[in-house]
Amino acid sequence: MIADLPDESRISDGRAFLVCKHHRRAGEKKPSHSHPDGQIWVVREGLIAAQLDGENWILPQGRIGWVPPGIAHATSTYSVASVWTGYLSAELCHLFPTKPTVFRTTALSDALLDRLTGWSANSRMSSATEERLLLVLSDELSKSRMEPLCLPMPRHSGLLKIALLIVQNPSDSRTITDWAVHAGISERALTRQFREETGLSFAKWRNVALVKRARELLSARLL
Known part of the structure; x- marks a missing residue:
C-alpha cells in the first residue's frame, strides 16, 4: 500500500498561482500525498496515470486534470512525459469544481495557461488580474469537461x-x-x-x- 505523505503547500510567497514544468522519465512515480492548494496537471506530451478517489486515471496528451485541495493522489509515468503542474491558492479554488475533474485542452485554455505561467514565474501580476484570468480559465474549462479514462x-x-x-x-x-x-x-x-x-x-x-x-x-x- 502506498503511504500518504503529509499536506505540503507549494505556494509560500502569497502568489495565487504557481506553475512548475516537469519532464518526467518512464517509470517515475510519486507516492500518495495531498496539498492545501488546488492542483492542475496539463499533459503536453506523453501520458501520466493518477490514482485518486479509488480510480486509476489515464491522462494522455491534451488533457488537463484538476485536483481540489486535500484530495490524496499518486501519479505514475509509463513513458517520457512533459507535464505542467499548476498550484492554485485555496482562496481561489471556488472557481473550479469541488471534485477531481478532467478537461480537454482548447486553444484558449492553452493561451491562458501560457499567460499565467509567464506571470507566475515573475510574480508581477496583481491578485485582481490573476483572479480575472483564472475566472476566464474556469469558464473555458467548464465547457470542455470529459469523462476520465479509467483503466488499470x-x-x-x-x-x-x-x-x-x-x-x-x-x-x-x-x-x-x-x-x-x-x-x-x-x-x-x-x-x-x-x-x-x-x-x-x-x-x-x-x-x-x-x-x-x-x-x-x-x-x-x-x-
Missing part, C-alpha cells in the same frame, strides 16, 4: 507497451495475434497475463478504451 494498466513491459499504444490510438485494428507478436510473447500468455494484471480480458480492456475515446470525440463535436 498492466505491469509487464511488453503488455504495457501494447496498452500505451492502444490508449493513444484505440481504433488500431491489429488483432490479438498481431499484438502478441509485437510484444514478443505468445497469444496465450498475453491473454492470461493481461487478465491477471488488469482484472479484464484483453478484448474487454480494449473495448473500454475504444468506447471512452468515442465518447471523447462525440463530446468534442458537441462543444
Whole structure:
C-alpha cells in the first residue's frame, strides 16, 4: 500500500498561482500525498496515470486534470512525459469544481495557461488580474469537461507497451495475434497475463478504451 505523505503547500510567497514544468522519465512515480492548494496537471506530451478517489486515471496528451485541495493522489509515468503542474491558492479554488475533474485542452485554455505561467514565474501580476484570468480559465474549462479514462494498466513491459499504444490510438485494428507478436510473447500468455494484471480480458480492456475515446470525440463535436 502506498503511504500518504503529509499536506505540503507549494505556494509560500502569497502568489495565487504557481506553475512548475516537469519532464518526467518512464517509470517515475510519486507516492500518495495531498496539498492545501488546488492542483492542475496539463499533459503536453506523453501520458501520466493518477490514482485518486479509488480510480486509476489515464491522462494522455491534451488533457488537463484538476485536483481540489486535500484530495490524496499518486501519479505514475509509463513513458517520457512533459507535464505542467499548476498550484492554485485555496482562496481561489471556488472557481473550479469541488471534485477531481478532467478537461480537454482548447486553444484558449492553452493561451491562458501560457499567460499565467509567464506571470507566475515573475510574480508581477496583481491578485485582481490573476483572479480575472483564472475566472476566464474556469469558464473555458467548464465547457470542455470529459469523462476520465479509467483503466488499470498492466505491469509487464511488453503488455504495457501494447496498452500505451492502444490508449493513444484505440481504433488500431491489429488483432490479438498481431499484438502478441509485437510484444514478443505468445497469444496465450498475453491473454492470461493481461487478465491477471488488469482484472479484464484483453478484448474487454480494449473495448473500454475504444468506447471512452468515442465518447471523447462525440463530446468534442458537441462543444
